[in-house]
Amino acid sequence: xxKTVFLSRIFPxxxxxxxxxxxxxxISWDKEYPMPYEQLTxxxxxxxxxxxxxxxxxxxxxxxxxxxxxxITQFAVGYDNIDINEATKLKIPIGYAPNAMTxxxxxxxxxxxxxxxxxMFFMNQKIKDGKWSxxxxxxxxxxxxxxxxxxxxxxxxxxxxxAKRCKGAYDMEILYHNRSVNKRAEKELxxxxxxxxxxxxxxxxxxxxxxxxxxxxxIFNKVVxxxxxxxxxxxxxxxxxxxxxxxxxxxxxxxxxxxxxLDVTNPEPMKPNNPLLLMENVxxxxxxxxxxxxxxxxxxRMGARNxxxxxxxxxxxxxxxxxxxx
Ligand code: GLV
Ligand code: GLV
Numbered sequence: 441x442x443k444t445v446f447l448s449r450i451f452p453x454x455x456x457x458x459x460x461x462x463x464x465x466x467i468s469w470d471k472e473y474p475m476p477y478e479q480l481t482x483x484x485x486x487x488x489x490x491x492x493x494x495x496x497x498x499x500x501x502x503x504x505x506x507x508x509x510x511x512i513t514q515f516a517v518g519y520d521n522i523d524i525n526e527a528t529k530l531k532i533p534i535g536y537a538p539n540a541m542t543x544x545x546x547x548x549x550x551x552x553x554x555x556x557x558x559x560m561f562f563m564n565q566k567i568k569d570g571k572w573s574x575x576x577x578x579x580x581x582x583x584x585x586x587x588x589x590x591x592x593x594x595x596x597x598x599x600x601x602x603a604k605r606c607k608g609a610y611d612m613e614i615l616y617h618n619r620s621v622n623k624r625a626e627k628e629l630x631x632x633x634x635x636x637x638x639x640x641x642x643x644x645x646x647x648x649x650x651x652x653x654x655x656x657x658x659i660f661n662k663v664v665x666x667x668x669x670x671x672x673x674x675x676x677x678x679x680x681x682x683x684x685x686x687x688x689x690x691x692x693x694x695x696x697x698x699x700x701x702l703d704v705t706n707p708e709p710m711k712p713n714n715p716l717l718l719m720e721n722v723x724x725x726x727x728x729x730x731x732x733x734x735x736x737x738x739x740x741r742m743g744a745r746n747x748x749x750x751x752x753x754x755x756x757x758x759x760x761x762x763x764x765x766x
Contacts, residue, residue, distance in 0.1 A: 591643025595649065
């Protein structure tokens with residue numbers, strides 16, 4: 441019998457093309473905003489598989505109500521919106537899309553680092569506000585990055601791509617803190633594994649590339665920002681929940697850190713009246729790390745492949761909880 445896949449958002453057309461090409465029936469939410477929780481619960485009732493993303497709350501209650509789902513696959517590399525333990529208990533495989541956005545997201549982290557160091561977003565706003573009156577010999581000053589120390593929290597694929605950029609462009613020294621030692625980074629980039637406190641106190645630029653978990657939730661708080669160098673930059677392209685926003689604002693106001701570049705906020709979307717948006721040394725983007733044509737198509741392809749491969753061969757090429765298939 442024909443299987444039905446529900447798409448919780450309008451995903452790249454490629455997802456539907458691949459699924460329909462493999463004989464699936466595809467039903468998609470047709471609004472550009474996320475589907476309300478209750479509605480999604482009802483919508484998947486008569487479907488077999490769900491293709492969702494980080495704006496969907498796939499919590500324990502959802503999973504138990506929708507335990508008939510054969511497979512769920514996530515249009516993202518991060519999956520903190522999904523209760524993986526519960527899905528595993530219910531034997532629902534959870535697919536995801538690692539690798540697809542590695543280069544795209546590292547580009548945003550690297551770009552935010554430079555933009556923040558040179559106050560680019562603020563300077564651009566100045567022109568738009570009609571406040572550019574002359575070349576200023578002593579104003580508009582930023583920081584240089586050559587030879588500085590980059591501290592990476594979470595040295596996986598994206599962290600590695602960021603480290604490579606910083607090494608290549610600025611010969612930066614690379615420190616990292618991670619769940620495990622990254623031998624390749626140590627060998628290829630001379631990266632040094634340090635404890636979290638050392639990472640925070642020794643780095644000129646901190647770039648966050650870890651997953652949002654109970655351990656990393658709010659890990660960048662008041663105490664940690666105080667330990668950072670007053671000349672340092674905080675760059676977060678991972679998840680907004682990793683930093684405490686109020687503490688970040690305080691740290692910037694007090695000069696505990698020099699600047700911040702954020703592609704992720706907490707909550708998302710950030711409200712337009714957020715004080716961070718008025719700060720000279722802050723650059724904020726609306727979660728565009730994976731927003732390239734290449735990355736988004738690859739994310740669509742990976743999700744479709746996870747579903748197709750699950751039904752055709754009983755395996756999921758990119759899976760978070762492989763034990764459920766044993
Ligand atoms: C985007 O934030 C992702 O996790 O892929
Ligand atoms: C600045 O524009 C310079 O040429 O140094």
